[in-house]
Amino acid sequence: MSQANGINRRKAVGVPVGGVTVGGDAPIVVQSMTNTDTADVDGTVQQVAALARAGSELVRITVDRDEAAAAVPHIREKLDAMNVNVPLIGDFHYIGHKLLNDHPACAEALQKYRINPGNVGFREKRDTQFSSMIETALKYDRPVRIGVNWGSLDQELLTRLMDENAQAAEPMDARAVMHEAIVQSATLSAERAEALGMGRDKIILSAKVSNVQDLIIVYQMLAQRCDHALHLGLTEAGMGSKGIVASTAGLSVLLQQGIGDTIRISLTPEPGGDRTQEVVVGQEILQSMGFRAFVPMVTACPGCGRTTSTVFQELAKDIQAHIRMRMPVWQDKYTGFEDLQLAVMGCIVNGPGESKHSDIGISLPGTGEQPAAPVFIDGKKAMTLRGENLADQFKDIVEDYVDKRYGAGEGQA
Secondary structure, eight states: OEEETTEEEOOOOOEEETTEEESTTSOOEEEEEOOSOTTOHHHHHHHHHHHHHHTOSEEEEEOOSHHHHHHHHHHHHHHHHTTOOOOEEEEEOSSHHHHHHHOHHHHHHOSEEEEOTTTSOOTTHHHHHHHHHHHHHHHTTOOEEEEEEGGGOOHHHHHHHHHHHHHSSSOOOHHHHHHHHHHHHHHHHHHHHHHTTOOGGGEEEEEEOSSHHHHHHHHHHHHHHOOSEEEEOOSOOEEHHHHHHHHHHHHHHHHHTTOOSEEOOOEEOOTTOOTTHHHHHHHHHHHHTTSOOOSOEEEEOOOOTTOOSSHHHHHHHHHHHHHHHHHHHHHHHOSSGGGOEEEEEOSTTTHHHHHHHSSEEEEOOOTTSOSOEEEEETTEEEEEEOSSOHHHHHHHHHHHHHHHHHSTTTTOO
């Protein structure tokens, strides 16, 4: 076990994926997946770059046909030319063995292969086609994720377990048999890969479902039976608040138990929506739980009858957007700024106290209060802001603080 925020984290074998390590003593990794047609090189490059800029440390792309496989090396070349070094993962189903064999440049350009044991092949072809993909991974020294999904579960395995359960003295219910089938599909496939010569430092497992309680049960079972690195996520989280809440509910329980080495939040985007939202949600889950720090956190009050003005709401939104926008610049110039704590409060009830507990805090006037906003820096009142351009004034204060504390002037703030 390793310690993270006081929590005993399950010790998994570390798996290098490009320049990123999943498992071992490495931090929990945030990853995502494109929804472009991979054959569209420029469109896929743009989305991969956007996901990487948002903080996705691994990006998965669909490789479903010859045109997509042929596009992969060109995608990698263009990303490299843009200095976007995020590892690419190939998502293979049904004909992955053929695509990897027919397109060696694709096999080499990818940093990891995702294999679904439920549809890698059927009946007598299953072992042959699974073995072919593992052998290609061994040839190019690539890790694999063996990703079981209850929507495409190995039906022969499930049928066998159902039959065995029916003959048992005390049969389990059908849901429990499904859980067992999911876990066995992952562990048996991993054993097969190891028998073919693949080390555990090349294998990541996942067992994805759509229901939160099923997710928790399946991963608890999987964590007890193996020491492979585990990829967490609901297979279809949903859209908007439903997807965010379901993902947070399921993953938080498992992460609190020390289970999980990499996560993906599978949000359904709004039509034309921003794919990077799933990256932000994943980061915020880990940061809220204290496992990692990605961006400075902004604490803001919910508002009440004392805060009928929308100024503090607009300021909180403006500051959060400003931080996200400044991240690429700050990352190039500073180290450690991700731990910065900001507070934007709406009135004098909790405003000054919350502000004092943050590195930088501002307490805006509530309804009927004096039009003055005290600013607290490192727990002490530093100044009072007035006027209509509070946002710009506060941004300047934040920029100055970041530069002094984390830049060349460190220690002067």
